[in-house]
Structure formats: C-alpha cells, structure tokens
Amino acid sequence: MDLLIAIGIFGLMVALATVLMNGGQNDSKRAADLLEDITRVDVDKVGEGLIRTGGRQNRRRATNRQEELLDVIYRISFLNRLEERMWQAGLYMRVSEMLLLIIMMFGAGFSLGEFLLHDLLMTLAIAFGMSALPLFYIRFRRKRRMREFTLQLPSALDLIKSSIEAGHSLLRGMQVLVQEFAEPLGGEFRTVLEQSRLGMPLTRSLEEMLKRVPDDDLRLLVVAIKVQSEVGSSLAQIIGRLCEIVRTRQRLQQQIRTMTAQSRMSGLVVGLLPAAVLAIFSLVQPGYAQVLFYDHTGILALKLAIGLDLLALFTIRKILRVDF
Numbered sequence: 001m002d003l004l005i006a007i008g009i010f011g012l013m014v015a016l017a018t019v020l021m022n023g024g025q026n027d028s029k030r031a032a033d034l035l036e037d038i039t040r041v042d043v044d045k046v047g048e049g050l051i052r053t054g055g056r057q058n059r060r061r062a063t064n065r066q067e068e069l070l071d072v073i074y075r076i077s078f079l080n081r082l083e084e085r086m087w088q089a090g091l092y093m094r095v096s097e098m099l100l101l102i103i104m105m106f107g108a109g110f111s112l113g114e115f116l117l118h119d120l121l122m123t124l125a126i127a128f129g130m131s132a133l134p135l136f137y138i139r140f141r142r143k144r145r146m147r148e149f150t151l152q153l154p155s156a157l158d159l160i161k162s163s164i165e166a167g168h169s170l171l172r173g174m175q176v177l178v179q180e181f182a183e184p185l186g187g188e189f190r191t192v193l194e195q196s197r198l199g200m201p202l203t204r205s206l207e208e209m210l211k212r213v214p215d216d217d218l219r220l221l222v223v224a225i226k227v228q229s230e231v232g233s234s235l236a237q238i239i240g241r242l243c244e245i246v247r248t249r250q251r252l253q254q255q256i257r258t259m260t261a262q263s264r265m266s267g268l269v270v271g272l273l274p275a276a277v278l279a280i281f282s283l284v285q286p287g288y289a290q291v292l293f294y295d296h297t298g299i300l301a302l303k304l305a306i307g308l309d310l311l312a313l314f315t316i317r318k319i320l321r322v323d324f
Contacts, residue, residue, distance in 0.1 A: 088213065098138075113125075157246065
C-alpha cells in the first residue's frame, strides 16, 4: 500500500511537470497569433482593430489552467531567478527542463523514502533534499564560474590597457582579449562583440554581460567605460587604476580566507563529529546506539539532534562569512 502511494505521488509530480512544459508551447502559440494579427493587412483598419481587440480578449478568456499556473509562478519571479542563475552558471538549457528535473527528483526521493523508512517527516526530508540537488549543482557551477572569471579579469584589464595605449580602440582590445583568453571570460566578451556587431551599443552590451556575470570588479569596469564615454577622459589610465583596485581586492579576499581557514575547518569538524561518533558506536557497540533507531523516544531524539546539528553548521558558516 505504501509503495502504491509513493508511485502515485511520483506520477503526480511528473504530470505537474508536463503541465508546466506544455505552458511554454502555449506561450509560443500566442506569440505566433499576435504576429499574424500585426502583419495582417485590410482596408477597414478601424474594423480590423476592433476584430483584433475582440480576438485578443477571446484568447485571454480562453487561457487554460496551465497558463494561469505559469503566470502565478512568474509573478513570484521563481522561474526568472532560476533562469538567471542558470545563465550565470553557464547552463544554457530551458527552465522547463530544469523544473521537470527538480520535480522528478522530488518524486524519486519521496518514493525512496516511503519505501525504505515509512516515516512521513524523514520521507519529506529526503524528497526535498533530492529535489534541491539540481539547485545545489547550479549554485556550485555559478560560484566556480564567477571565481574563474574574477581570476582572469586583472590580466584581461592589463591586455585592454596595453592595446589602448598602443593606439587601438576598445573594441579592438576586446577582440584581442577574446583570442587570448579561454572560458568563461573569453566567451562573455565574445558575446559582447557579437551584440555590438548586431547594432547594440557597447555600454548596453556590457550591462547585459554584467547580468550574466554579477561580479563587483566587472561592475567597476562597466561604470568606468560608461563614464569615459560620457566625459571623455583617458580610458587607459582608468583601466590601469581599476586593475590595481581589482588585484588589491583579490589579495584582501585571499588573506581573509587564509585567516578564517582554521575556524571554518573547526566548524566542519564539530558539525561532523556527532555523526562520526554515532557511526563508531554502531560498529563497536551496536546495542548502545540501537535505542536511537528502534525506540520511539530515541528516534525523536535522533531527529532533533540532526536538526540542531544542521542548524549549527549553517550558523557557523554564516558567522564566518565576511562581506567587503
């Protein structure tokens, strides 16, 4: 019976994901209908406008529950934030596919927990934990990509400065930068150059890159280029000074990580120590720890201990985080 309930909930999660994915296709259909209305030509423009207005109102009234569900999700900006994080992590896939993966991971975790543990609280904890794995992967990829970009930025600024001092333009310096640097910095500046070739202003292209790479040092570069384009000062001197600032910030950040390394390691050891002690006692003296797994009071105490241990880990991590 429990297995049937778990399978039913898993099927419900898959159906919900299918509904969300079909909603994106309906959005494409509405866009195609709107484009057809715009390109339609008729002599009686007033009547055509009334027909278009009525058609649009009818289409709005005919929207199904799938589109309403997507509208609710978009209002809380969950999908927008998820898509933005995926871009920043270098994962160029559709949000519906990632959402389907999250829902399927939740269903798989719920089914596994219900089949093995038969405890609703632990089953939900496993389900939410497995559904959060794709989000943790996105966060890991995003942090690693931001770190690699930040490490490449000072050398890239030196190259742009040297190119400008040699008499080349800023765009030419970016072209040299794209040829010399690998991902992620080279790919991001390649996108800036392609957008500039298509007619987008350079400052706008840099602002779009800043959305994909929300780095404070890159924000300083974008502000410097915008100020230079409006005021007309020496861009080479500005970039040279900016390069010194970026290197100073990176050196300070490395010093902070070095000074807090011992405290971070101590917090990790203290957080993992109860689990290690419990595992050792379970192997050396099984009867000593058996009450925590088979007695009702022991199970409640174990759940409380796990919750407090996780809370302590997050608290230590928050205390040791230094923002500057």
